[in-house]
Amino acid sequence: AQKITQTQxxxxxxxxEAVTLDCTYDTSDQSYGLFWYxxxxxxxxxxxIYQGSYDEQNATEGRYSLNFQKARKSANLVISASQLGxxxxxxxxxxxxxxxxxxxxxxxxxxxxxx
Amino acid sequence: xxxxxxxxxxxICKSGTSVKIECRSLDFQATTMFWYRQFPKQSxxxxxxxxxGSKATYEQGVEKDKFLINHASLTLSTLTVTSAHxxxxxxxxxxxxxxxxxxxxxxxxxxxxxxxxVL
Numbered sequence: 377a378q379k380i381t382q383t384q385x386x387x388x389x390x391x392x393e394a395v396t397l398d399c400t401y402d403t404s405d406q407s408y409g410l411f412w413y414x415x416x417x418x419x420x421x422x423x424x425i426y427q428g429s430y431d432e433q434n435a436t437e438g439r440y441s442l443n444f445q446k447a448r449k450s451a452n453l454v455i456s457a458s459q460l461g462x463x464x465x466x467x468x469x470x471x472x473x474x475x476x477x478x479x480x481x482x483x484x485x486x487x488x489x490x491x
Numbered sequence: 492x493x494x495x496x497x498x499x500x501x502x503i504c505k506s507g508t509s510v511k512i513e514c515r516s517l518d519f520q521a522t523t524m525f526w527y528r529q530f531p532k533q534s535x536x537x538x539x540x541x542x543x544g545s546k547a548t549y550e551q552g553v554e555k556d557k558f559l560i561n562h563a564s565l566t567l568s569t570l571t572v573t574s575a576h577x578x579x580x581x582x583x584x585x586x587x588x589x590x591x592x593x594x595x596x597x598x599x600x601x602x603x604x605x606x607x608x609v610l
Contacts, residue, residue: 409595419582421535421601428596467534471595477523477588479599481534 378403378472380482388488389458396443397453397485399468405429407473410451412442415465415484424466427451455487463489494518495587497602504575505610512570512605514585520565521587525599526558529582541568575609582606 379402389395401410412424427435427442435442443452455462468482494517504510514524522543527535539549539560547560557579559571572579586599 407595409597411598413601419584419604419606421584421586421604423598423600426596426598471597473595477540477597478537479535483534 378405378470378475378480380468380470380480382468382482382485384485385483386486386488388490390490391460392457394454394456395458395462395487397455397466397468397487399451399453399482401449401451401468401470403470403472405472405474409471410442410444411469411471411479412440412451412453413467413469413481414462415467417464421467425453458489460489460491463487495521495585495600495602497585497605499605500603501606501608503608503610506576507574510572510575510607512572512583512585512607514568514570514587514602516566516587516600519587519590521568521590522565523588524562524568525586525588526560526568526570527584527586529584529604531582535584538570543568572607575607577609580607580609 381400408429410427414422425435425437425440425442427444434444439456441454465484467484470480496515498513524541526538529535538553539547541547541560541562543562549555562568584604586601589598592598
């Protein structure tokens with residue numbers, strides 16, 4: 377079964393602290409892509425970061441980094457120096473090779489940043 | 492950067508009427524667009540894949556005659572909710588495949604979404 381699991385429905389973090397959002401995945405495909413999207417209250421899904429299953433280095437994009445641990449099938453998002461504007465829903469997603477055009481989304485984590 | 496727009500952002504309609512939602516790729520051509528539905532506090536559910544110049548591919552359980560999809564140009568896909576009923580009230584969001592990405596790296600850029608309320 378192809379599945380994304382996000383076990384943290386909600387998180388509260390103090391501004392300027394780093395935060396890790398958990399994501400584990402399940403697929404029998406050897407090739408797959410992993411994504412993180414941010415959805416603020418406005419509703420738009422904003423692409424944050426991508427990691428390929430064969431990429432040896434963890435992906436980074438500004439304050440975002442993806443902690444990819446292939447053996448554990450985890451793809452946690454790390455946000456450094458959190459800001460108030462980071463408050464949003466965060467979705468982990470996967471594109472397995474066998475169905476690459478269809479994104480499989482996790483249930484999401486609501487991140488709230490405290491001032 | 493790639494931008495996908497949707498119109499309208501909000502629509503309120505009476506039960507039984509049809510509503511058309513437009514999804515446009517503003518600075519790139521999109522041969523493939525996707526339509527999702529999102530219920531409150533839930534994740535996105537893929538409704539259909541819209542291919543320019545051909546029929547849309549619907550996911551299992553999605554009524555083709557209820558949710559009409561047209562992808563007449565490389566920058567525009569439309570979703571028409573026909574004879575809308577209160578249970579069709581939801582957040583509809585489209586996405587387009589970012590050019591230059593393919594396979595497992597295929598990246599979708601999303602529109603801002605359309606909130607539909609059927610009275």
